[in-house]
Amino acid sequence: MFQYLRDVCSTKLLNTPIELGGPGVVVQIDESLFNHKSKHNKGRRPKKDLWVFGLADTSFKPAITYMELVEKRDAATLLPIIRKAVKPDTIIYSNQWKAYSNIQTELKLQHATVNHSVNFVDPETGVHTQAIESYWAKAKYKFKEMKGVSSDLLPNYLDERMWRDRWGSSKDNTFTNIMAHISEQYPV
Numbered sequence: 001m002f003q004y005l006r007d008v009c010s011t012k013l014l015n016t017p018i019e020l021g022g023p024g025v026v027v028q029i030d031e032s033l034f035n036h037k038s039k040h041n042k043g044r045r046p047k048k049d050l051w052v053f054g055l056a057d058t059s060f061k062p063a064i065t066y067m068e069l070v071e072k073r074d075a076a077t078l079l080p081i082i083r084k085a086v087k088p089d090t091i092i093y094s095n096q097w098k099a100y101s102n103i104q105t106e107l108k109l110q111h112a113t114v115n116h117s118v119n120f121v122d123p124e125t126g127v128h129t130q131a132i133e134s135y136w137a138k139a140k141y142k143f144k145e146m147k148g149v150s151s152d153l154l155p156n157y158l159d160e161r162m163w164r165d166r167w168g169s170s171k172d173n174t175f176t177n178i179m180a181h182i183s184e185q186y187p188v
Helices: 002-015 075-085 103-107 130-145 154-167 171-185
Strands: 026-033 051-057 064-070 091-094 110-113
Touching: 002 154, 002 171, 026 075, 026 130, 051 075, 051 130, 064 075, 064 130, 064 154, 075 103, 103 110, 130 154, 154 171
Parallel strands: 026 091, 091 110
Antiparallel strands: 026 051, 051 064
């Protein structure tokens, strides 16, 4: 049943265009590894690394996010996701990952970076990626509470997290909205 509800969340997200940012709005971007760590070299490691690319629109409190499982973390993979999800005239904040170096030239978006090897918030510009980093912690904590998530189902769980950001911020509207989305997708 839970997987059925996650499928409803995924379908709603597919049918609703992702639009983050806008003129003067900061969107923070980052990528995170979603593999479990084995303790004391015990247990099975996943066959491959599971990298998730995320964008957080900081004009909302808490930030509204978009996440996508990616095979590679290169510019050819990440820039098209930014182009798809971010509105024109948005300001992008990121770390200094090489794949982000052409955001201004290729996407025509303002781009500011923070050097995480020196500090988490740039003392001169105030640029940081704390919203997306906080989101990673929240998502991973939820998965840890669940005692892990199958790598095959990770995209569905990410969709559920994004759906909850948009339509499930409280218990009341979570139930009302999931029922409305079920009736949209399966009309009588």
